Amino acid sequence: MPDMTILWPAILNGVTTGALYALIALGLTLIYGVLHIINFAHGALLMVGLYAVYFLWRFLGLDPYVSLLIVPPLMFALGYGLQRGLITRAGHGRDENILLVTLGLSIILENLALMAFSSDTQTVDTAYGFSTLDVLGAFVPVPKVVAFGGAVATALALWAFMARTDLGRAIRAVAKEKKGAQLVGIDVNHVYAMSFGIGIGVLGIAACLLMPSYYVNPSVGHGFVLIAFTIVVLGGMGSFVGALIGGVIIGVVEALGGLFLGASLGQIGIFAIFILILLFRPQGLLGRLQ
Amino acid sequence: MKRLAVLVAIFAGLGLLPLLVGSDFWLNAIMLALFSALIGQAWNIAGGYAGQFSFGHALFFGIGAYAVAVLQVDLGINPWLGMLVGGALGAGAGAALGWLTFRYGLRGSYFALVTLAFAEVFRILANSTPFTGAGEGILIKLNPHPAMLQFKALSGYYWLLLALTFACFLSVWWLERSRLGAQMLAVRDNEDAAAAVGVDAFAVKLKAMALSGLFMGLAGVFYTQRYLYLDPGLAFGPTQSVEALLVAIVGGIGTLFGPLLGAFALHLLGEAAQTALGDVPGANMVIYGTVLVVMVLFLPRGLASLGKAGLGKAGGRRQGLRRRKRRAKDA
Numbered sequence: 347m348p349d350m351t352i353l354w355p356a357i358l359n360g361v362t363t364g365a366l367y368a369l370i371a372l373g374l375t376l377i378y379g380v381l382h383i384i385n386f387a388h389g390a391l392l393m394v395g396l397y398a399v400y401f402l403w404r405f406l407g408l409d410p411y412v413s414l415l416i417v418p419p420l421m422f423a424l425g426y427g428l429q430r431g432l433i434t435r436a437g438h439g440r441d442e443n444i445l446l447v448t449l450g451l452s453i454i455l456e457n458l459a460l461m462a463f464s465s466d467t468q469t470v471d472t473a474y475g476f477s478t479l480d481v482l483g484a485f486v487p488v489p490k491v492v493a494f495g496g497a498v499a500t501a502l503a504l505w506a507f508m509a510r511t512d513l514g515r516a517i518r519a520v521a522k523e524k525k526g527a528q529l530v531g532i533d534v535n536h537v538y539a540m541s542f543g544i545g546i547g548v549l550g551i552a553a554c555l556l557m558p559s560y561y562v563n564p565s566v567g568h569g570f571v572l573i574a575f576t577i578v579v580l581g582g583m584g585s586f587v588g589a590l591i592g593g594v595i596i597g598v599v600e601a602l603g604g605l606f607l608g609a610s611l612g613q614i615g616i617f618a619i620f621i622l623i624l625l626f627r628p629q630g631l632l633g634r635l636q
Numbered sequence: 637m638k639r640l641a642v643l644v645a646i647f648a649g650l651g652l653l654p655l656l657v658g659s660d661f662w663l664n665a666i667m668l669a670l671f672s673a674l675i676g677q678a679w680n681i682a683g684g685y686a687g688q689f690s691f692g693h694a695l696f697f698g699i700g701a702y703a704v705a706v707l708q709v710d711l712g713i714n715p716w717l718g719m720l721v722g723g724a725l726g727a728g729a730g731a732a733l734g735w736l737t738f739r740y741g742l743r744g745s746y747f748a749l750v751t752l753a754f755a756e757v758f759r760i761l762a763n764s765t766p767f768t769g770a771g772e773g774i775l776i777k778l779n780p781h782p783a784m785l786q787f788k789a790l791s792g793y794y795w796l797l798l799a800l801t802f803a804c805f806l807s808v809w810w811l812e813r814s815r816l817g818a819q820m821l822a823v824r825d826n827e828d829a830a831a832a833v834g835v836d837a838f839a840v841k842l843k844a845m846a847l848s849g850l851f852m853g854l855a856g857v858f859y860t861q862r863y864l865y866l867d868p869g870l871a872f873g874p875t876q877s878v879e880a881l882l883v884a885i886v887g888g889i890g891t892l893f894g895p896l897l898g899a900f901a902l903h904l905l906g907e908a909a910q911t912a913l914g915d916v917p918g919a920n921m922v923i924y925g926t927v928l929v930v931m932v933l934f935l936p937r938g939l940a941s942l943g944k945a946g947l948g949k950a951g952g953r954r955q956g957l958r959r960r961k962r963r964a965k966d967a
Contacts, residue, residue: 384745436932441744442689446885446932449691453878453925460918564918572756575749611764617757624750625740 355484356601362490364597365497369552370570371577371589372501373545379584380521380541383433383444388574389567390452391546393459395421395553396562403470403557410470410557411492418550425546429539452567459564467563475558489559496555500548501590508586517541521584573600576620582630591631595619639892643809646896647802654791663790667797669903671855674801675876676883676895677808678851682730683881684889685808685817686844687824689744692751693852693880695733695758696726698871700853701860702762704785705774710767715785719857726853727846734845738838743827752877759872773867776860785861793862800858804851808892811847820844824890852880882924886931888938897939902927 370392377385385391398417402408408416428451436447478485508514519527520537528534560566577596581588596616603612623630650670657663675697682688703725704718713721737750762768769775780788787793811817819840822830831837855876860866887898905927906920913919935941 384749432929432933436929438932438936440936442748443932443936445689445691445745445748446881447929449878450925450928450932453928454922457918457921457925461916461922465917572753576753579749608764611760614757614760614764617753617760620753621750621757624742624746624753625736628740628742628746 351483352605353602354482355486356605357598358481358484358486359490360598360601361594362486362494362597363601364594365494365590366552366556366593367570367573367577367597368590368593369497369500369555370549371574371581371593372504372586373548373552374574375578375581375584375586375589376504376548377542377545378578380517381429381538383437383441384448384575385542385545386445386448386571387452387455388549389569389571390455391421391424391567392549392553392570393562393564393567394424394455395550396557396560396566397459397463398550399553399557400468400470400562409472410554413557414551414554417554418547421550421553422543422547424543426539426543428546429542430535433542434535434538452571456564456567463564465563465565467561469561470557472558487559489555493555493559496551497593500551501586504544504548505586513537513540572620573616576616576623579620579628579630580623585630588630640809643805643892647798647805651795651798654794660790663794665903665907667790667794669899670794670797670801671858672879672883672899672903673896674797674804674858675852675855675880676887676899677801677804678848678855679880680884680889680891680895681808681811681851682844682848684884684891684894685811685824686820686841687827688734688841688844689748689881690751690848690877691748691881692753692755692877693848694872694874694876695751695755696729696849696852697856697859697876697880698755698758698762698868699729700726700856701866701871702768702774702856703853704857705776705860705866706767708776709769709774714783715857715861716783719785719854722857723850723854726856727850729853730845730847730849731842733849734842738841752874755872755874755877759868762868762872768868769866771868773865773870776864778864786864793858796861797858800851800854804854805892805896807847807851812892816840816843821890878924882928884938886927886938888940891938891940894938894940901939 370388374385374388377383395417398420399410399413402413402416403410432451433444433447437444472489474488477488479488479491481491508518516527516532516537517540519530519532520534520541524534527537573596577589577592580595581590581592596619599615599619600612603615606612607614650666653666654663657666675693678696679690679693682690682693700722703722704715707713707718707721708715733751733754737747742750763771778786780786782792785796787796811820819830819835822833822835823837823840827837830840856871859870883898883902884895885898886902887896888894902924905923909919909923931938
């Protein structure tokens with residue numbers, strides 16, 4: 347057992363990364379909880395958000411955190427449009443078709459990015475990029491602390507939105523009983539598109555928080571897609587709290603796995619959890635919150 | 637019987653091609669399409685006939701590919717024997733994966749995700765263990781002799797691939813007429829109803845996965861022998877998984893000739909795009925992705941459903957029935 351001076355920073359690193367994972371998973375779980383579809387293009391759409399943040403910084407000099415005002419609304423609009431224009435039309439009453447369409451979408455987005463921006467990895471330079479904060483003896487990069495705070499704040503805001511606003515109530519109503527919601531006058535198609543839009547908008551927030559401590563290239567979403575699925579499955583499909591807890595667990599498992607097994611094999615912990623949960627407890631740790 | 641005659645005629649015609657086509661460039665292009673047809677048909681057995689959509693068929697492909705490579709390089713075992721082992725391991729992996737997932741009632745999207753995760757686990761494992769050559773990959777010594785499953789002329793590989801593909805299509809032809817095939821369709825269309833009339837859905841799905849894994853594993857063996865090099869990304873990466881399902885969906889899932897149609901249509905499109913656009917990285921995949929989306933949107937039963945052959949009509953009727961059923965359910 348290595349002593350705490352090594353373990354503590356790894357755990358802290360895992361928790362902050364995990365909060366970002368949770369944020370990405372939050373959008374996925376919202377979309378699943380309401381529409382009962384698995385959005386395979388989630389990683390590719392995160393990549394789109396990251397590029398948006400990067401280009402705003404490069405050409406307009408906007409700080410990634412300032413982009414929080416621009417990128418999430420744009421991503422929301424993109425999500426809304428995709429759901430209304432493409433995804434509903436492709437279902438033909440089968441879940442597999444939606445899975446296939448979102449898979450196709452992710453292939454298109456990734457390779458369009460490859461054609462337009464090449465496979466080079468891009469980063470943003472910020473004044474605070476390399477400054478660190480002392481947390482009980484471990485040094486954590488400032489962007490990661492901000493990302494952690496932002497992720498928690500977003501999750502709380504989303505929870506308040508679902509609990510307190512009319513639209514939030516409508517979303518929950520549709521998630522629970524589609525026909526009943528329709529009967530009391532809720533526009534189900536609008537609610538579907540709003541849910542998808544909000545899920546993708548949250549990805550926009552994640553992109554802004556992620557970019558200062560991360561990078562972007564056309565296949566950056568790959569790494570996140572399976573991790574986000576793992577978190578959603580671990581926490582319980584459709585569960586917000588589950589996604590947050592699942593995100594932190596996965597972040598810590600990844601950090602500790604990397605510490606003990608090396609970066610390449612360390613990832614196996616994540617997939618092992620994914621497979622075990624799918625096999626033995628497919629409803630997830632917390633079941634479903636609806 | 638008519639369909640068998642058509643099948644034999646097509647493959648006989650394809651078998652004569654190396655004697656007629658002088659250029660290796662075109663022969664190679666046809667080989668790439670044939671290879672897609674093989675993995676597409678392998679996917680089609682599980683995805684099209686038994687209704688189990690896998691996103692990780694590269695798992696079986698990679699297992700077959702690594703089996704023949706590791707046996708040859710590390711243990712000096714003849715690749716012809718390695719081919720048998722690779723196919724058997726592919727089938728075994730298919731059955732094992734099916735046993736694990738179906739036992740817990742994983743269906744639909746869950747099944748797709750778990751297959752994807754398994755392929756990813758194997759990619760990481762292959763990347764980290766010494767006997768697979770880890771990240772550097774594994775290189776097979778050049779020794780062009782039929783006894784070593786290597787050929788001097790491209791036509792040797794062509795006929796090998798053609799034989800494997802023919803075996804795969806013949807199996808599907810047999811499947812369509814067999815009891816097992818009928819049971820697979822029943823499970824695909826309504827698993828609970830099939831179980832209610834006495835079909836052992838679990839066993840049927842397991843057999844479908846094993847047969848699918850067998851041909852995917854053989855495709856992996858061919859790939860290793862053809863290129864004499866393998867690394868974890870080539871073996872277990874998403875490329876083969878996506879190509880296999882794409883070919884089947886474009887051609888028409890659950891049809892005998894669909895994967896062949898889809899493979900040649902896609903490669904023709906790919907070639908045309910390359911001629912028009914030049915060698916832009918990613919352009920091919922953008923087209924493939926677009927084709928996938930457009931097919932699911934407008935022609936979910938694939939190119940085969942366009943045909944006026946008996947098959948196309950049956951597909952259309954089945955779809956009409958399903959649409960009516962859905963309408964009845966919604967009302």
